[in-house]
Amino acid sequence: xxxRTPSLKTVASAVGVSVATVSNAYNKPEHxxxxxxxxxxxxxxxLGYAGPDAAARSLRSGRTGAIGVLSTTELPYAFTDxxxxxxxxxxxxxxxxxQNSMLLMPLASRISAAPAQVQxxxxxxxxxxxxxxxxxxxxxxxxxxxxxxxxxLPRVRSTDDPASRCVLIEDQAAARQxxxxxxxxxxxxxxxxxxxxxxxxxxxxxxDDRTLYPYARLRLRGLREGLASAARVSVIAAGxxxxxxxxxxxxxxxxxxxxxxxxVATSDVFALGVLAALQxxxxxxxxxxxxxxxxxxxxxxxxxxxxxxxxxxxxGRLMGRMLLDPSLTEQRIVLSAxxxxxxxxxxxxxxxxxx
Amino acid sequence: xxxRTPSLKTVASAVGVSVATVSNAYNKPEHxxxxxxxxxxxxxxxLGYAGPDAAARSLRSGRTGAIGVLSTTELPYAFTDxxxxxxxxxxxxxxxxxQNSMLLMPLASRISAAPAQVQxxxxxxxxxxxxxxxxxxxxxxxxxxxxxxxxxLPRVRSTDDPASRCVLIEDQAAARQxxxxxxxxxxxxxxxxxxxxxxxxxxxxxxDDRTLYPYARLRLRGLREGLASAARVSVIAAGxxxxxxxxxxxxxxxxxxxxxxxxVATSDVFALGVLAALQxxxxxxxxxxxxxxxxxxxxxxxxxxxxxxxxxxxxGRLMGRMLLDPSLTEQRIVLSAxxxxxxxxxxxxxxxxxx
DNA sequence: ACCGCCTTGTGTATCGTTCTACTAGAACGT
DNA sequence: ACGTTCTAGTAGAACGATACACAAGGCGGT
Numbered sequence: 001x002x003x004r005t006p007s008l009k010t011v012a013s014a015v016g017v018s019v020a021t022v023s024n025a026y027n028k029p030e031h032x033x034x035x036x037x038x039x040x041x042x043x044x045x046x047l048g049y050a051g052p053d054a055a056a057r058s059l060r061s062g063r064t065g066a067i068g069v070l071s072t073t074e075l076p077y078a079f080t081d082x083x084x085x086x087x088x089x090x091x092x093x094x095x096x097x098x099q100n101s102m103l104l105m106p107l108a109s110r111i112s113a114a115p116a117q118v119q120x121x122x123x124x125x126x127x128x129x130x131x132x133x134x135x136x137x138x139x140x141x142x143x144x145x146x147x148x149x150x151x152x153l154p155r156v157r158s159t160d161d162p163a164s165r166c167v168l169i170e171d172q173a174a175a176r177q178x179x180x181x182x183x184x185x186x187x188x189x190x191x192x193x194x195x196x197x198x199x200x201x202x203x204x205x206x207x208d209d210r211t212l213y214p215y216a217r218l219r220l221r222g223l224r225e226g227l228a229s230a231a232r233v234s235v236i237a238a239g240x241x242x243x244x245x246x247x248x249x250x251x252x253x254x255x256x257x258x259x260x261x262x263x264v265a266t267s268d269v270f271a272l273g274v275l276a277a278l279q280x281x282x283x284x285x286x287x288x289x290x291x292x293x294x295x296x297x298x299x300x301x302x303x304x305x306x307x308x309x310x311x312x313x314x315x316g317r318l319m320g321r322m323l324l325d326p327s328l329t330e331q332r333i334v335l336s337a338x339x340x341x342x343x344x345x346x347x348x349x350x351x352x353x354x355x
Numbered sequence: 356x357x358x359r360t361p362s363l364k365t366v367a368s369a370v371g372v373s374v375a376t377v378s379n380a381y382n383k384p385e386h387x388x389x390x391x392x393x394x395x396x397x398x399x400x401x402l403g404y405a406g407p408d409a410a411a412r413s414l415r416s417g418r419t420g421a422i423g424v425l426s427t428t429e430l431p432y433a434f435t436d437x438x439x440x441x442x443x444x445x446x447x448x449x450x451x452x453x454q455n456s457m458l459l460m461p462l463a464s465r466i467s468a469a470p471a472q473v474q475x476x477x478x479x480x481x482x483x484x485x486x487x488x489x490x491x492x493x494x495x496x497x498x499x500x501x502x503x504x505x506x507x508l509p510r511v512r513s514t515d516d517p518a519s520r521c522v523l524i525e526d527q528a529a530a531r532q533x534x535x536x537x538x539x540x541x542x543x544x545x546x547x548x549x550x551x552x553x554x555x556x557x558x559x560x561x562x563d564d565r566t567l568y569p570y571a572r573l574r575l576r577g578l579r580e581g582l583a584s585a586a587r588v589s590v591i592a593a594g595x596x597x598x599x600x601x602x603x604x605x606x607x608x609x610x611x612x613x614x615x616x617x618x619v620a621t622s623d624v625f626a627l628g629v630l631a632a633l634q635x636x637x638x639x640x641x642x643x644x645x646x647x648x649x650x651x652x653x654x655x656x657x658x659x660x661x662x663x664x665x666x667x668x669x670x671g672r673l674m675g676r677m678l679l680d681p682s683l684t685e686q687r688i689v690l691s692a693x694x695x696x697x698x699x700x701x702x703x704x705x706x707x708x709x710x
Numbered sequence: 711a712c713c714g715c716c717t718t719g720t721g722t723a724t725c726g727t728t729c730t731a732c733t734a735g736a737a738c739g740t
Numbered sequence: 741a742c743g744t745t746c747t748a749g750t751a752g753a754a755c756g757a758t759a760c761a762c763a764a765g766g767c768g769g770t
Contacts, residue, residue, distance in 0.1 A: 005507060007726055018750050023728060032748060050505035054484045055413035056726035060755050064410070065482045066458060075447040075457075079440040092430040096461040099475045101483060102430075103421060103458045106451040120454045127420045128456060129409045129484040150405030152360060362756055373720050378758060387718060411756035415725050 006049040015043045026052055058129055066101040067323055068130040068153075070144060072109045072137040072213055074240070081241055082297040083267060083312060084136075090316025091134060098324040103130055107144055109197050109213070109240075122147055132156075132323040135164075137214050156322040158315065159214055167318045167333045171215060172222035174308040174337035178292060179226020181339060182262050186348040187290065188231045191253050191260040192220055193246050193270050196237035203249045206237045213240075216266040219294060223264055234260070238270070246273030254281055254289065261289060261348040268293035268300045268307055275303055275344070290345040306345040309338045361404040370398045381407055413484055421456040422678055423485040423508075425499060427464045427492040427568055429595070436596055437624060437652040438667060439491075445671025446489060453679040458485055462499055464552050464568070464595075477502055487511075487678040490519075492569050511677040513670065514569055522673045522688045526570060527577035529663040529692035533647060534581020536694060537617050541703040542645065543586045546608050546615040547575055548601050548625050551592035558604045561592045568595075571621040574649060578619060589615070593625070601628030609636055609644065616644060616703040623648035623655045623662055630658055630699070641701040651695055661700040665692045 012019040017036070024031050025040040044051075058064045069091065073084040095102045105124040108117035125133075125147045132154035138145050140161065148155055149163075157166045182190060194216040198204070209217045212235075224233055236253065238245040246265055253260055254277060265271040271293030278285050285291050285304070293300055296309035315335060321328045367374040372391070379386050380395040399406075413419045424446065428439040450457050460479040463472035480488075480502045487509035493500050495516065503510055504518075512521045537545060549571040553559070564572045567590075579588055591608065593600040601620055608615055609632060620626040626648030633640050640646050640659070648655055651664035670690060676683045 008728095009726080019726090020728080020751075021749060023726095024749085027728080036748085048505060050502060050507070051481045052728090053414070053726050054482050055410055055419065056755090057482065057728075058410040058484060059408070059414050059757085060726080060728040062728095062755085064484065065479065066484070068456075075451045076444050079434055079444045079447065085434040085440060089431050089434045092434065092459070096430045099461065099479065101423075101458050101460045101479050103456050104447070105456040106454065124420065124454065124456050126406045127409050127412065129413060129419065129421070147405060150403060152405070363758095364756080374756090375721075375758080376719060379719085382758080391718085407758090408756050411725090412758075414727085415756080415758045417725080417758095 006044075006047045008052065011040065011044050011047060011049050014047060015040050023052065055129070064129050064131050065099070066103050066130050067095065067320075068103045068105055068125070068128050068133040068148075070105055070107055070125070070133055070135045070138060070148070072107070072215075074109065075104060075106045077240070078104065082269060082299070083241070083295050086297075086312040087136060087316040090313035091320045092316075094317050094320030094324060098320075100131075100324060103128055105144075107138070109138075118143060126151075134319045134323060135159075136319075139214055154323060156319045158319065165322050165331050167315055167322065167335065169310050169315060169335045170337050171218040171308075171310075172225075174310075174339060175219040175222025175294075176226035177222075177339045178264070178308060179223040179228075181226070181341070182264070182290065182292070182345070183227050183230035185262075185290065185346065187227075187262040188348065189258060189260045190223075190227060190231045190233050190262045190264060192223060192233055192235045192264045192266070193238050193249050193253075193274065194220060194235055194266045195241045195270065196239060198237055198239045200239040200242055201245060202237065202239045203245060203252070204237055206235050209235070211237055213266075219266050231262075241267050241269050243269050243273035243276070246270035247276045248273075250274040250277035251280065254278070254283065259289070262292070262345070263289060264292050266294055268295045268297045268305060271305055271307065271344075272299060272303060275305070285344040286346040288349060290348070292345060296340055300340075301342070304343040306342045307340050309340050311335050311337075361399075361402045363407065366395065366399050366402060366404050369402060370395050378407065410484070419484050419486050420454070421458050421485050422450065422675075423458045423460055423480070423483050423488040423503075425460055425462055425480070425488055425490045425493060425503070427462070427570075429464065430459060430461045432595065433459065437654070438596070438622060438650050441652070441667045442491060442671040445668035446675045447671075449672050449675030449679060453675075455486075455679060458483055460499075462493070464493075473498060481506075489674045489678060490514075491674075494569055509678060511674045513674065520677050520686050522670055522677065522690065524665050524670060524690045525692050526573040526663075526665075527580075529665075529694060530574040530577025530649075531581035532577075532694045533619070533663060534578040534583075536581070536696070537619070537645065537647070537700070538582050538585035540617075540645065540701065542582075542617040543703065544613060544615045545578070545582060545586045545588050545617045545619060547578060547588055547590045547619045547621070548593050548604050548608075548629065549575060549590055549621045550596045550625065551594060553592055553594045555594040555597055556600060557592065557594045558600060558607070559592055561590050564590070566592055568621075574621050586617075596622050596624050598624050598628035598631070601625035602631045603628075605629040605632035606635065609633070609638065614644070617647070617700070618644060619647050621649055623650045623652045623660060626660055626662065626699075627654060627658060630660070640699040643704060645700040645703070647700060655695075656697070659698040661697045662695050663692050664695045666690050 008019045008022050012022045025037050078084045107121045121144045125144045133148050135157045157164045195213045196211045236249050238249045263274050274291050293305050293307040296307045300307045363374045363377050367377045380392045433439045462476045476499045480499045490512045512519045550568045551566045591604050593604045618629050629646050648660050648662040651662045655662045
């Protein structure tokens, strides 16, 4: 009886009008008489026609009503990572206001490690039916980014790039301030626990910053500038942003000799792991060892963590607006970050009690 | 020079082969010689061709590589609400494994209140270029759900429905157990703070359960069954799931007379708000007033909250697999929930000290 | 020489819309 | 009567790919 799923044509011939008219009934209701429009909708309902096909409509009209999201945080962790969840929430506000949907695409950040996964994310971007992309923290040259550029999709990045519109947070400047603050407290031996594209669970000292996530890299640079020659910085790459990895990494650092007097983490999530490690060893944050984070997630205040506050949600909102709100024409917006000092930092312990 | 964005045809004529061959180069690389394939890719790169157009491909092939997500939790809160974030994380695991993307669509849960918003979400579902939909907690009859059904999209629901595949959690049974547990403790006057489709900030006593979210409704029913005739239940609808609203609602309840001996919340997020209200009034949870939640989010354990543990992440995973993994053929899966008793509950205070 | 089969590649119909340009007729002012 | 403008609707060409059936050539077996 029913010959496949009905299309515009089916409805058109059932009603006895042209396909264009049926199309207009859905898209320009004011361009045809109310009577006919109702007749069309009635027949459509009767035939079980659910409105114009989405793919065909996108193909012909060139619009899709969805924007893509590409983030360093791997999909399953995006929702539980406080930074990323806040960012997405800000973005979602704007997406909702503009009656769009958001397409989250899987992304392999670990370029070197998993070629098949990288290929998968390239495919995902290639096949994504979207009007534009918000790109949070992907390195220049990432194949998925290349596809976005090649496709000519409007894009907004959170990484400085003269070829793209972008929303930046003054990461590096804030980290510099943090470095100066620690230097003033007399810290001479600082360890940085940095998020990297290594497998979760990986913990290794690194000399260069190549495997670090872009944001971690900026923070390391800023920290070095702020500390200047006051302190030596050792860098531990500890996989993506999981508290557990930071706890283990900090445990090793704290048992090592000489013990760093300050541990800087590239995120609050990491810093909370560091605090856990201190507690296990009965060390007092701010007195025995200073600890700092980044982001100022809600849990940071509760833990008394010195950190750098960033307008994460606002960043999400602005990136969304750059894509969806034509009245926002800026090419490049810089948001400032702010050092928030709490009890987890203090003067470096004066001397090594062991000597 | 360059005549628009290049298409398959452009590349085909540049290389001197048919369009079908270029298409094959991308989709069935093994069906043509390596030499030719390379030549095609080289030319494509040269012309700035970014691979087959996503919309056209979806139209012709009928596949899109994305699944839709429809949730009662409004988009901006989806990421910060612990229940929803966990659910999405589980779903995302599976989506990533199957190399799909996920399309989050805005949804107005408040059917009655905002016709324009409802219309917007209907449009979003209509225009969504997806292969299937995961639907979490939407009521039968919601217009957006109707569109999904009409479009004939494969769907998985978390609400019992003989016409759809579904993954259920034994909400009601667990709530019944909770009711019996409270009854055994001698509670005679129980207040339920329930998530509703009211505006955030709304707090009102309700007689019927019509405005409650579907999950809240089930929990109320179970609770009533478990308490049976042992206690009277008053229901407060407190808007969507925000701790702050529950704090205010609980404050009113606790200052009222007679004061309920137990406050049941339809989620842990709510319950944490209730605990905050107790603290403000110097009341001791489990001694002066018993408090229970639902979900067993991480913060619940820390707060000593009696709650019902649900396999939220697993539910997300299973719903994803039902859509994407052909080897999972069940039509209906029921997951069990478990009562977790902690210090926030105890015997009802023996008598009203005022008398 | 002949058959079948594999490999590599080709034409072309088709997916279901929206867009552009156009028309028939009514309404209207002069 | 005539030109203009408006309304309600139409015809047919895109949009950019993939599916399907088929063809040319090489090659091995009998």
